[in-house]
Amino acid sequence: MNFIKSIKKSQKKYIELNDFIYLSLVTAFILGIVFLITGSDYIYGSSVDWLSQHSVLPDYFRQSFYDTGRLFPEFNLNLGAGQNAYNFSYYGFMNPIILISYFLPNVQMALYISISSIVVVLLSVYIFYFWLKSHNNMNRSTVYFITFLFACAGPLLYHSHKQVMFMDYIPFLLLALVGVDRLYKKDRKILLILSITCMFLTSYFFAVSGIVAISIYAIYKFFEYKENQELYYKLPAGKKPFWFFALRYGASSFIGILLSAVILLPSLAAILSGRGSSDGKSISLAKLFIPQFPNNEMFYTPYGMGVTAIAFLALACILILSKDFSKKFLCICILFVSAFPVGQYLLNGFLYIRGKALIPFVPLILLVTAFFVRDLLAKKYETGKLALVTFGILVLIAISAYMHENPIYIAIVIDLIITFCFIAAYCQIKKNYVFMLPTILIAIFCCYVGNASDTLVAKKDAAKYYDKSKNAAIAIALNGDDTFFRTSNITDSKFTNNIIYGKKYFSEGCYSSVFNKPYLNMCNYDLQLSNPTVNDISITSSNDVLFKTLMGVKYIASTTTAPAGYKAVCQAGNVKVYKSDNAYSLGFASKDTMSLDEYLSLSPEEKEIALLKYIVVDDDVNSSYHSMLKKVNLNMDLKLERTTDGYYHVDTMKGAKTFNVEIPDNLKDCIYIIKCNIKGYGRNRSTIKINGIQNSLSGLNSAYPNKNFNFKFVVSDSADNNILNIRFPKGCSFEFSEFEIYKIDYDQVSALKNNITMMTDVAYENNMITGNITLDKDSYFTTTIPYDKGFSVYVDGQKIDYFMTDNAFLGFSLSAGHHIIKLVYHAPLIKVGKYTSLLGLVLFLIFCGNDFIRLWIQILNHFKRKKLTYSNGLSGNIVYQNDSLESNQ
Structure with missing residues (x-):
């Protein structure tokens, strides 16, 4: 009997050793791919969304928690001029993997995301291996082979350095599949419920597909057990009908979703108000049901x-x-x-x-x-x-x-x-290897080619994006100013748009797949601000003095120059911080109003100037608006091919083209507005840069075309400069119209501030904004905070109604006199989400009561066995012989 036991024990160890050896080989393969694609010149992160979203927004969540102590913030004034915090929940807000980083304040978030993403891939492979191994009659060769195919699957490793949110829920998805097995075999529900909860907290978008996949697997398992009657009758609920298992699985899934409602419901409210199909393509009903396979x-x-x-x-x-x-x-x-x-x-x-x-x-x-x-x-x-x-x-x-x-x-x-x-x-x-080895080689080839195709962030570029001297310069300027203001970083803003340089850094730009629609429409369509990205969901900080003034951007960080009216106040390394005394306050009142209809009839450049003087309301009001722009006729003399319909044709597939055009005015004193139209989508993106300000139109096959056919550049300079540097970057081929040029003196723009009354003593804490204003007559008041239904507005302690001003912002009416203004924001459905999660917790404890009791008994028995073993080890009096306990004494 003892001999048989020793044989079984050695077999068990042998199997465990095989598992360890095999998983070590798979780990080495995955790490090998990582080292091959990064080498010594790149970091493990893509230069696209990983850099601008997935590695920086979690850092903002962490920093916000350190600053406020609130795990569930409701409002984010630091990004996008002030938005619902749940507009950014997709990027790891309450993600269990990201939450671990909260305990590591000294670890740079970009480094943490890189390492944790690789760990997530490895954990996914390990869980998949043991899950597959647990299936009936699954031989070792098959488990090894399929696990390797899983490790090579296209999205797994690729998105660990590209779109992290596409794959970091996978360990919880796999644990939920294991939880389904435990539900059938042992009637245990805890793992399934908690895995579904964590999956939704990690990625509410992919959790929808995940719960469908898990449900399909749960139904499959029922049919599998029904086909094997011997196994079916051995289940804890053997001979029970389908609906019995369906109810238990459905209840487990439902409770798991309820537990995550604190994230799901406010995120759903944010999505419904700030997300739509952004691919620009209509979907026909017939196409939906025509198979493509x-x-x-x-x-x-x-x-x-x-x-x-x-x-x-x-x-x-x-x-x-x-x-x-x-x-x-x-x-x-x-x-x-x-x-x-x-x-x-x-x-x-x-x-x-x-x-x-x-x-x-x-x-x-x-x-x-x-x-x-x-x-x-x-x-x-x-x-x-x-x-x-x-x-x-x-x-x-x-x-x-x-x-x-x-x-x-x-x-x-x-x-x-x-x-x-x-x-x-x-x-x-x-021989197994005859077909397994070639298939594995094909999978390895596809895995390597797919991962190597991503453009990773070069270490030298990362050093520039995360430049410590930039942080230092911004900190020096911001910490010495006790007023409220916004700040912009216009160097590499396409990549650093979502980086927050400290608690007092408030930016008008942001890049998120969920957004405030009125504000986004204002920037991209009403004002047609320059867009260097190839999507239409990004608001990028640019060198536009008109918009900077309106949005109250008092400080600008730059490695080159700033717009007109800004003067350098400090420097660290090669980063200078510039300051303007003409930037508007977060809120202001004006004696001059403009009707929404008149505003919408203006050109984008006229709208941008009008907003500096008028408050636009959806009412029948009269305005005294007249254009302040002067048209400029310049002989650009661009040496480019002209088409029969008068368009320029530029082709830079072989190399960039640059033209310098001298202008009669100094850009320090005069603002130039330059416009052109792009004829249509090119095969690649269409891009023009003027004095560093970039506009791009998506390529023909872009998944999310930005529809930026009308390029507008607002060009000025803080230094003496009378040159327009027009650059067409390499890799473009498109047609564009003749440049249309207007100008306005900077003094005229700064003088518009005399027509408005600024809010003073502005303060912001958590989800509340306060300030004072004194008016000599009844007026309309506007903030430069995007309009949202989640606000409550109090004037002198009395709650009042508010409405949309400037076709994007939050505003209201004020009577003459001194007023104390308070804006309080509560994310829609946040309270319902908290109460729903609390209900889910109660149901979880009730529904899994037996599981908790069994788990507690197992823990007690475990410690009892440990205690018995320890006592036996001390006395030396107990031996096992023939499966019975005997004493030597």
């Missing part, structure tokens, strides 16, 4: 499932050749969400058709692949039938290629033929 969303791409052809072959073989209804059900569900656009449309929250919503289905499609490989190794498939299925897939691809021209079909065909040939060879040779 195979497609980009399944194969190779990191913006989908990112698997190789063996997964496609597995789906087809199980669907056609398998006799198990449970596995067929799994295949049908995967095919529906991936092949029919309506599936992706639903999973993306009715916003657009995007394959990224399929990422949570990666574990399921690889589970199907595991079933196929397991049965293949068990010799359940005949070579002839596999050949017929492969031929059928090739016919399907040929039909799809005829209907839709797509280069990916070539890759799928080559991949599929190679895979089938080696599977056929395996059927003859009977």
